[in-house]
Amino acid sequence: MGGIGRSRLLNLMTSCFDWLKRWRDPTRKVTLLMVGLDNAGKSAAVKGIQGECPEDVVPTVGFSRIDLRQGKFQVTIFDLGGGQEIRGIWKNYYAESYGVIFVVDSSDEKRMKEVRETVADVLRHPKVSGKPILVLANKQDKEGALSEADIIERLSLQKLVNEQKCRCHIQSCSAFWGSGKKFDKSIRSGLYWLLCCIANDFDALNDRVEKDTIAQRILEKVERQERIERVRKLRREREQKERERAGEHPEFDNNFDSEVDFDPFIVSPFQPINVVIAENEKRRQRVVRNTSSILLKSSIEEEQSETQSQISCSSQKSGDCAFINPPKRVTLTKCVEKETDTGQQSSECCDSDCNRKKNKKFRCLRSQRVTPINTGDSDPEIVTSPQCPMSVGWEIPRVTRLPKLEPLGETHRNDFYGKPLPPVITPQTSNSDRDAVKTSQPVALGDDVIARSLEGLRLSRDWR
Numbered sequence: 376m377g378g379i380g381r382s383r384l385l386n387l388m389t390s391c392f393d394w395l396k397r398w399r400d401p402t403r404k405v406t407l408l409m410v411g412l413d414n415a416g417k418s419a420a421v422k423g424i425q426g427e428c429p430e431d432v433v434p435t436v437g438f439s440r441i442d443l444r445q446g447k448f449q450v451t452i453f454d455l456g457g458g459q460e461i462r463g464i465w466k467n468y469y470a471e472s473y474g475v476i477f478v479v480d481s482s483d484e485k486r487m488k489e490v491r492e493t494v495a496d497v498l499r500h501p502k503v504s505g506k507p508i509l510v511l512a513n514k515q516d517k518e519g520a521l522s523e524a525d526i527i528e529r530l531s532l533q534k535l536v537n538e539q540k541c542r543c544h545i546q547s548c549s550a551f552w553g554s555g556k557k558f559d560k561s562i563r564s565g566l567y568w569l570l571c572c573i574a575n576d577f578d579a580l581n582d583r584v585e586k587d588t589i590a591q592r593i594l595e596k597v598e599r600q601e602r603i604e605r606v607r608k609l610r611r612e613r614e615q616k617e618r619e620r621a622g623e624h625p626e627f628d629n630n631f632d633s634e635v636d637f638d639p640f641i642v643s644p645f646q647p648i649n650v651v652i653a654e655n656e657k658r659r660q661r662v663v664r665n666t667s668s669i670l671l672k673s674s675i676e677e678e679q680s681e682t683q684s685q686i687s688c689s690s691q692k693s694g695d696c697a698f699i700n701p702p703k704r705v706t707l708t709k710c711v712e713k714e715t716d717t718g719q720q721s722s723e724c725c726d727s728d729c730n731r732k733k734n735k736k737f738r739c740l741r742s743q744r745v746t747p748i749n750t751g752d753s754d755p756e757i758v759t760s761p762q763c764p765m766s767v768g769w770e771i772p773r774v775t776r777l778p779k780l781e782p783l784g785e786t787h788r789n790d791f792y793g794k795p796l797p798p799v800i801t802p803q804t805s806n807s808d809r810d811a812v813k814t815s816q817p818v819a820l821g822d823d824v825i826a827r828s829l830e831g832l833r834l835s836r837d838w839r
């Protein structure tokens with residue numbers, strides 16, 4: 376009994392020592408790589424580990440990074456896209472990985488050959504060889520999914536890992552078996568195995584990862600430099616070709632300058648001041664010219680309208696063509712001109728155009744014209760006749776124009792001179808009448824006063 380009790384005590388002390396040792400161990404940062412063919416269920420598995428719904432996944436283009444805490448490990452998982460065209464980037468992550476998780480779609484037998492080649496490529500890579508590898512035989516929920524043994528056989532996994540001296544563990548699982556806390560524990564247990572392997576050989580792995588990572592960084596730098604040099608070289612060659620082409624076709628030489636000089640849409644906003652002043656002066660003169668022509672035109676129109684009203688009356692005396700539906704003002708103007716110059720009518724008054732010269736001439740005639748008071752040519756009856764027709768057409772006679780007065784008659788009669796003036800008849804008004812006028816009272820004229828006035832008028836007419 377004493378021996379048994381001593382050995383139990385010894386085991387307990389060893390366990391405590393191990394726990395104390397693990398507790399004192401520092402947190403380890405490890406990077407894991409998750410690879411496999413597209414549609415294998417890598418992203419779904421990672422989501423399940425994180426406690427998220429594994430069904431909401433889309434194909435990964437490039438990679439996605441997941442950080443999680445697992446015991447003493449600070450784990451970073453790079454979930455790389457499994458598409459054929461993306462697999463080329465996998466090698467860039469091998470150096471910094473402590474272990475590999477290879478996911479297989481166990482339900483897809485047709486692609487097992489492709490899986491075998493792919494997994495072989497991964498494990499044979501110098502940066503992966505010798506590192507621990509976890510194979511997840513995923514989609515075990517699906518009917519006809521291959522078992523662990525089948526997959527080991529199909530992939531020739533035992534041979535491969537022995538060649539590459541990789542510690543390997545295969546774990547059947549399904550990302551769809553539960554989620555959150557009910558998540559399929561097989562995935563977690565597989566992850567735990569991998570982390571234990573890494574922990575058991577951590578120092579050696581860590582040294583290797585650090586060295587490989589430095590070498591990888593240097594290699595990437597060199598490759599980047601080579602890429603830059605390649606691009607520069609290509610650019611130089613292209614510029615050289617363009618120069619040669621420009622030399623072969625001199626018409627394209629200085630193309631840029633000619634475009635700048637002659638492009639109408641590219642106008643410099645900065646002009647010499649003398650050019651700006653000259654341009655402004657030209658603009659001012661243009662405005663003055665336009666304004667004066669407008670004023671002249673309106674003045675001519677006013678004159679014409681004035682003349683039209685006169686023509687409407689004066690043309691009546693000769694019955695000319697002025698009122699036969701005049702088509703234009705111009706026609707009327709010319710008609711008057713001809714009549715004024717020659718004193719005759721002309722049928723040519725209806726077929727000529729208006730011009731400034733004619734209008735000028737017309738204005739002069741208008742300003743010098745004096746309306747005769749009582750000449751033999753004029754017929755006062757026509758002028759004063761109430762039957763004088765209104766002009767027909769565009770012109771309305773002026774209402775303000777008063778009719779001409781009737782002539783007084785003959786003022787140079789020979790029998791007028793040398794004769795005594797007729798007696799002035801002054802009607803005699805009473806004082807009372809004058810007072811009535813002053814006071815603006817209506818006055819009734821007496822019969823004798825009226826009779827005397829009529830007599831005076833009769834004597835005066837007889838005398839004349």
Ligand SMILES: Nc1nc2c(ncn2[C@@H]2O[C@H](COP(=O)(O)OP(=O)(O)OP(=O)(O)O)[C@@H](O)[C@H]2O)c(=O)[nH]1
Nearest residue numbers: 413414415416417418419434435457514549550551
């Ligand atoms: N039935 C079943 N379907 C799964 C399982 N795991 C993933 N899927 C489905 O498989 C499809 C692909 O899943 P992903 O996680 O995107 O696959 P992947 O390996 O990340 O694909 P890539 O990102 O293209 O490399 C999705 O429709 C998932 O819903 C599983 O365990 N069972």
Ligand SMILES: [Mg+2]
Nearest residue numbers: 417418434435
């Ligand atoms: Mg994915």
